[in-house]
Amino acid sequence: MGKVIIRKCDSYEEREKIVKIINEGIEKLGLKEKIKGKIVIKPNVVLAHKKVAPSAFTRPEIIDSLIKSIKSLKSEKFSFVVIENSGTGIPTSRMFRKAGYFSLRKNHPELKLSPFEESIKVRVPLKKGKVHKEIKVQKDLVEKDFLIYAPKLKTNVLSHGITSAIKLNIGILGDKERMKFHTYQLPEKIVDLLEVGYPDLIVTDAIEIAMGGNQMTEHSLNLGIILISNHPLSHDVVCAHILNLKPEEIPVLKEAEGRGYGSLNINEIEIDTDIPLEELKKRTSVRENGFKRVDSVEGPVKVFAGEPYCFGGCHGVFLDWLYMLKDRAPLTFEKKKDIAVVIGEVEGDVKAKKVIIVGNCSKVKGNIKAKKISKIKGCPTRHKDIILYLLLKAGIKSPLFRIDLLIDAYPFLFLSNFKGFLKNFFFLLRKDNILDNI
Structure with missing residues (x-):
């Protein structure tokens, strides 16, 4: 106990x-x-x-x-x-x-x-x-x-x-x-x-x-x-x-x-x-909490969520993106666009000006009626891919798309990874490293 x-x-x-x-x-x-x-x-x-x-x-x-x-x-x-x-x-x-x-x-x-x-x-x-x-x-x-x-x-x-x-x-x-x-x-x-x-x-x-x-x-x-x-x-x-x-x-x-x-x-x-x-x-109790399906959230895009429902994968990651907007960009969250997002295997037809398919296994079993169809690959798709794609293809800016965070995410990330590469390279060269004792 x-x-x-x-x-x-x-x-x-x-x-x-x-x-x-x-x-x-x-x-x-x-x-x-x-x-x-x-x-x-x-x-x-x-x-x-x-x-x-x-x-x-x-x-x-x-x-x-x-x-x-x-x-x-x-x-x-x-x-x-x-x-x-x-x-x-x-x-x-x-x-x-x-x-x-x-x-x-x-x-x-x-x-x-x-x-x-x-x-x-x-x-x-x-x-x-x-x-x-x-x-x-x-x-x-x-x-x-x-x-x-x-x-x-x-x-x-x-x-x-x-x-x-x-x-x-x-x-x-x-x-x-x-x-x-x-x-x-x-x-x-x-x-x-x-x-x-x-x-x-x-x-x-x-x-x-x-x-x-x-x-x-x-x-x-x-x-x-x-x-x-x-x-x-x-x-x-x-x-x-x-x-x-x-x-x-x-x-x-x-x-x-x-x-x-x-x-x-x-x-x-x-x-x-x-x-x-x-x-x-x-x-x-004053705050909403608990499991919520991504297609139940009425944000800027219409979400079609098919099976299998992958709460830790593409469905969950896209739900995360929606809540980012709701938390820190409520006006953007409430502004509706004629965009449909497909996650999982969706039955029936999907109709919108733009259709975005999220994830490697996602597809529409019926007909897609859209001027433009595009896909974000991944299993699961990454947060940063969704953030960048929705900005460039749909004009929806995530609150995490900021100059200071972009600087952190590229030059500083490269430097951190390079430091780690050097440390691990020299560590593996040492004769008495931990790997010799496994």
């Missing part, structure tokens, strides 16, 4: 209180003696931007308090490494900077920020994997003595309403492996990763959550709590209830239960809280 601790905390300015809450959580979970050596911290920093994504990342105040807490509990020396892969086509180092993580090193010189693109990677076999038989991860993750996950509590249309501890594992993969099986197989994919990414401690930033839209661009809601646990599934079950979701309707949680990672029954979870769950559920 897992244990989840919930404590009230209204502001990120209450730094001493946050440290005290984390200290209490570590003590109550009996983890103090297990903390040692190289401590790897995995936050959620998929996108951080003050204009379009101000609330979707783990705040640096949480990471700062986490490090202070560990230092205060034990006098021995530690090394701290923050790992992450933003996975948005923008280098993680730029997201670290925009999220305020670089300033953490002023107070914690022993802290290393390790963006996936610039890090040394190793391949790890998965004995229990359903879709992944091996994965490439950061060497720091493999060499850790203690693993801490610091997720941001968010809703997520790509994962039936929730992003928390288990879903955080998608960020331990590189971009190519991240998109592999990012289809209807997404639940199996994410649970596969628990074999490597199973945290010893979870400290969740839920002081300000992001809710009601795209997981990167949605707006904030003050929830005023911090959650602490050492059991990912129990933690996520409690988070699902807080967000007014049913755990048994969330595929990734069902998959985790089916593989023996715990129970979806909240009555089997020990919850230590200083605020009633019903009060937290009431706070989040």
Whole structure:
């Protein structure tokens, strides 16, 4: 049975209180003696931007308090490494900077920020994997003595309403492996990763959550709590209830239960809280949440969604694009265009001035009546391909299409990948590298 601790905390300015809450959580979970050596911290920093994504990342105040807490509990020396892969086509180092993580090193010189693109990677076999038989991860993750996950509590249309501890594992993969099986197989994919990414401690930033839209661009809601646990599934079950979701309707949680990672029954979870769950559920009930089909969203284009419905793939990615507009460009979202978008195998006829077919397996079984027909390839299609294509072919500008993000996405991404290439090249040349011992 897992244990989840919930404590009230209204502001990120209450730094001493946050440290005290984390200290209490570590003590109550009996983890103090297990903390040692190289401590790897995995936050959620998929996108951080003050204009379009101000609330979707783990705040640096949480990471700062986490490090202070560990230092205060034990006098021995530690090394701290923050790992992450933003996975948005923008280098993680730029997201670290925009999220305020670089300033953490002023107070914690022993802290290393390790963006996936610039890090040394190793391949790890998965004995229990359903879709992944091996994965490439950061060497720091493999060499850790203690693993801490610091997720941001968010809703997520790509994962039936929730992003928390288990879903955080998608960020331990590189971009190519991240998109592999990012289809209807997404639940199996994410649970596969628990074999490597199973945290010893979870400290969740839920002081300000992001809710009601795209997981990167949605707006904030003050929830005023911090959650602490050492059991990912129990933690996520409690988070699902807080967000007014049913755990048994969330595929990734069902998959985790089916593989023996715990129970979806909240009555089997020990919850230590200083605020009633019903009060937290009431706070989040003001925002829409849960699974929504892409063809039920009335945006600027008409969507025809066929089978199989790929919630983690093309259907879900296009739904993400629609919510980006709804979150940060509502006038663009409401402006209707005579454009039809086809995703999956669609029965019957499709008629519009322009028809855009999204995904390799998508097609219309009936007739298409349009002046122009085009296709966005991919399985699944990538966010950036949809953003660029809809801008150039349909004149619909995504709020993420910004000069500063474009600069990040091209010259800075090239530099980050080149740094990573050099590090891995020289690592493989060393005689005593980890690969010789596998």
